[in-house]
Amino acid sequence: MRYALSAPSDSFAFADKDIIRDQWRVTTPGLKLKDGVVTGDGPISRFELLITPDLAEVDRIYMGLSRTGTGFVLYGPGLKGEDISTSLRAEIDGASAAVPSSDAIDGYVFVGPKDYVTDYGDSLVIAPPQLASELDQSIRNDFAGSRAFYRSRLGIAPTLKPVLVVSVDSPGPSTFRGDVTDTGVISLRFKGEEWRSAQEEVSPFVWHEAFHLWNGHGVHNRDGDTAPWLHEGSAEYAAIAGPVSSGGMSEDQARERMSDKVNGCRRAFNSTGGRRPALKSGSAVYDCGTVIQWIADMELRQAGQADFFALWGRMLETARGREEGFGTAEFLAALTDASAVHLVLDPQVEDRWGRIQGRMADLGVRVVNAPSDQELMAAALFHVAKANCLRGSYGFYNEPGALKLDGENCGPLSGGPIIDAVEGLNPQEHGRAMFDAVKERCAAAQSVRYRTRDGRTLEAVCPTELPVPQAWRIVEAPAFGR
Numbered sequence: 040m041r042y043a044l045s046a047p048s049d050s051f052a053f054a055d056k057d058i059i060r061d062q063w064r065v066t067t068p069g070l071k072l073k074d075g076v077v078t079g080d081g082p083i084s085r086f087e088l089l090i091t092p093d094l095a096e097v098d099r100i101y102m103g104l105s106r107t108g109t110g111f112v113l114y115g116p117g118l119k120g121e122d123i124s125t126s127l128r129a130e131i132d133g134a135s136a137a138v139p140s141s142d143a144i145d146g147y148v149f150v151g152p153k154d155y156v157t158d159y160g161d162s163l164v165i166a167p168p169q170l171a172s173e174l175d176q177s178i179r180n181d182f183a184g185s186r187a188f189y190r191s192r193l194g195i196a197p198t199l200k201p202v203l204v205v206s207v208d209s210p211g212p213s214t215f216r217g218d219v220t221d222t223g224v225i226s227l228r229f230k231g232e233e234w235r236s237a238q239e240e241v242s243p244f245v246w247h248e249a250f251h252l253w254n255g256h257g258v259h260n261r262d263g264d265t266a267p268w269l270h271e272g273s274a275e276y277a278a279i280a281g282p283v284s285s286g287g288m289s290e291d292q293a294r295e296r297m298s299d300k301v302n303g304c305r306r307a308f309n310s311t312g313g314r315r316p317a318l319k320s321g322s323a324v325y326d327c328g329t330v331i332q333w334i335a336d337m338e339l340r341q342a343g344q345a346d347f348f349a350l351w352g353r354m355l356e357t358a359r360g361r362e363e364g365f366g367t368a369e370f371l372a373a374l375t376d377a378s379a380v381h382l383v384l385d386p387q388v389e390d391r392w393g394r395i396q397g398r399m400a401d402l403g404v405r406v407v408n409a410p411s412d413q414e415l416m417a418a419a420l421f422h423v424a425k426a427n428c429l430r431g432s433y434g435f436y437n438e439p440g441a442l443k444l445d446g447e448n449c450g451p452l453s454g455g456p457i458i459d460a461v462e463g464l465n466p467q468e469h470g471r472a473m474f475d476a477v478k479e480r481c482a483a484a485q486s487v488r489y490r491t492r493d494g495r496t497l498e499a500v501c502p503t504e505l506p507v508p509q510a511w512r513i514v515e516a517p518a519f520g521r
């Protein structure tokens with residue numbers, strides 16, 4: 040990268056402080072880059088910057104530079120100077136392309152082989168030849184299908200001609216990740232071939248990112264940083280209701296997906312002792328965000344007042360013409376004060392999940408408690424650990440073939456032993472039977488016996504009843520498709 044400043048300056052500071060720049064280096068002699076600021080001995084009028092691709096995906100942060108085949112995706116806003124106007128121009132040869140060609144500084148820009156680019160008239164798709172054809176095909180289909188669906192149900196078109204850039208060169212750790220920038224460029228990054236073990240996730244992933252063309256860009260989302268559950272939850276819910284409506288997902292699959300969201304959200308509440316978690320990072324943003332949109336959709340439909348898509352279409356259309364854009368206030372204003380979304384959002388609610396279950400029943404949702412073997416195993420291990428670990432944190436690592444306890448102040452369970460059996464049962468293979476055995480011991484206030492891999496038997500106290508963990512399976516719900 041070559042920077043030319045319009046006037047010499049003592050330093051050059053990057054405007055965006057979140058971008059990871061530990062792989063960036065100023066190659067101009069006498070200058071250095073530290074904490075997002077370029078400095079030198081005298082005034083700076085130009086400098087050269089060497090940028091290499093980010094080494095990892097990081098939650099809620101754009102990639103400064105990522106690879107796709109022999110091309111690159113650069114994040115323009117990461118190059119902007121503080122308090123100065125910055126423009127970005129690519130110098131390319133005849134075999135290369137830079138997309139988009141204007142306003143590149145405001146979003147992702149692809150720079151690489153021209154023949155990666157397909158122009159569909161209303162959109163561009165950029166993909167390297169090493170992308171497996173079945174993945175390539177399903178992404179192109181879902182990208183076109185999702186946009187046609189959203190356009191018709193939201194009643195508004197995206198503000199820009201969208202560009203989708205696909206990469207199979209993500210450094211991970213996520214199997215795949217994507218994001219959308221203000222210029223209408225979506226970057227989907229897959230970590231090699233790992234998507235093959237999560238194929239059913241690819242289509243909802245594309246639908247999710249495509250929804251951000253409407254709810255994330257071309258409008259101002261006031262609460263994007265403080266309440267990401269709003270834009271992430273709606274994209275995630277659209278990626279269920281949309282595919283079901285257009286035949287790419289069954290109602291059964293949708294109920295199963297939603298069950299996972301509800302249980303994930305509930306776990307986040309459990310880990311904060313029942314108080315509402317911040318919902319600003321991690322999977323709770325998506326899980327609880329989706330549950331909120333689902334409840335809103337069911338309430339609107341039951342009241343005969345349109346639905347999720349109509350609400351979002353109206354809200355986004357209004358927001359496009361306004362400086363203040365949209366935020367949680369507009370979303371909540373579309374619902375009644377008595378809406379069950381407040382049972383999810385309020386900081387403290389007595390019997391929160393019991394009441395949510397009751398309200399969902401009124402909306403036609405029936406759930407059964409169906410914890411999996413693994414959830415039962417985890418509940419039993421945590422229950423006994425809680426009685427034995429007197430201070431500090433505790434837990435376990437569920438590595439394949441080696442269940443290892445964690446916790447330093449856990450009496451007989453201290454020291455990270457690998458456990459082969461609890462009450463004579465392998466916890467990883469017989470979670471349910473092991474849960475039942477532990478439950479019986481605890482009910483009689485008897486010790487629970489752990490057999491370690493190195494042949495010892497540890498006796499842990501269990502003075503209180505072991506409750507059955509709650510993990511709902513949605514067996515009946517109003518149709519997700521429409």
Ligand SMILES: [Zn+2]
Nearest residue numbers: 247251271274
């Ligand atoms: Zn998203």
